[in-house]
Amino acid sequence: MTMQSKTPSETQDREEGRGWTLPTSRRGFLAALAGAGAAISLGSKVAWANGEIGFWAKDLTNEQLIHLYTTIQRIRWFERTCVDKMLTEPGYRGYNHFYVGQEAVATGVSAALKNTGGVMEADLVYSTHRPSGHAIAKGVEVKKMAAEYEFRATGLNKGYAGEMHIADKSVGFMGADGMIGPGYVIATGSAFAIRARGSKQVVVNYGGDGTYATPHFHSALNNAALLNLPFIYVLENNLYHQYAHYSYSCPMKDIAIAAKTYGIPGVVVDGQDVIQVYNAAKQAVERARAGEGPTLIEAKTYRYYNHWGAPGAKPGELGAFGYDPLAITSFRPEREVRAWMARDPVDISRNTLIHWGVLDRAKADEIETAARAEMVEAFAWADKQPLGKPEDGLKHVFVEGTVLPRQFG
Secondary structure (H helix, E strand, O other), rough: OOOOOOHHHHHHHHHHHOOOOOOOOOHHHHHHHHHHHHHHHHHHHHHHHHOOOHHHHHHHHHHHHHHHHHHHEEEEEHHHHHHHHHHOOOOOOOOOOOOOOOHHHHHHHHHOOOOOOOOOOOOEEEEOOOOOHHHHOOOOOOEEEEEEEEEOOOOOOOOOOOOOOOOOOHHHEEOOOOOOOHHHHHHHHHHHHHHHHOOOOEEEEEEEEHHHHHHHHHHHHHHHHHHHOEEEEEEEEOOOOOOHHHHHHOOOHHHHHHHHHHHOEEEEEOOHHHHHHHHHHHHHHHHHHHOOOOOEEEOOHHHHHHHHOOOOOOOOOOOOOOEEEHHHOOOHHHHHHHHHHHHHHHHHHHHHHOOOOOOOHHHHHHHHHHHHHHHHHHHHHHHOOOOOOOHHHHOOOOOOOOOOOOOOO
């Protein structure tokens, strides 16, 4: 990477600790990021004590807090069941870009949203090519999701979507997008439509750290800020876009600082802690619903599996190790994977609720056992569903019926 000279103002910002630091090396960048993680945690506690941000989770009922933990477990076991099937069943047709490790982000965000009422009343979510967690947290039926992943005719989208294009408008889950970029433009269009008709809905768009380098990222934030749209961009920074560390394409340690360019709030949050994610999302949602415009939330998180599929993983074990398709870049050092797994979102949420007296260990174990059984049953049901027929391939592609001729001009 070519280093560029810094302007006096940027140098001053760096010296005063306002986050404008350019990486001198990837190792240095990671060290800086580790320091940022500590700063995030400490900063949140200080801010809470000062009343600078709301600690909205304190107002949740025990049932709502248990729902957060249950959702994290359901996402975890949906994907672990899928991993094991990919590794042990040669005839399994499904595939996945796994979300394991990032469960607290989708769970915390959706807990702050309205997830019922269909597309005209529910808050809307636009996902990425890594959609399982976003969909489950929004309330999509997992049996139909499992069937869709295998291209079954009774799947969520009749077998046309696979993993990367699932959608369920009934809960406001507007769909996954295999392309890195265009989804944000569509999402801001929905936010504009909501504002135009006077609805109180908000729109959440998920993106990864690689999206910073796309023009759509900046176009979406620019227009959302100009038009004061009810739009929330949740950037899940799991450090890698495919096989490259984000420091190769982003000059900042915290991508959320880009929000300053557009005059909107930019929030950095610990994406492993569902409580912190919920607090940030709640504030952004209330702001958007009140007509105060968009927010950029950057959640620091990590995925436990490879970019795609399950290479390097073993059946029944969590995480993938020993697979480095681009050894020259030291892609995902094993100690880095293990370090992030030591701050597992499942453990953090479980320990928090036990510490608060919301759960005891037996109840927490019971929830995990139930989540695992639910997903085993869902995939078993999906296995028995009929596959799509080739002759039905063009169904649902074109609008059926007639259109009256019109003359324009």
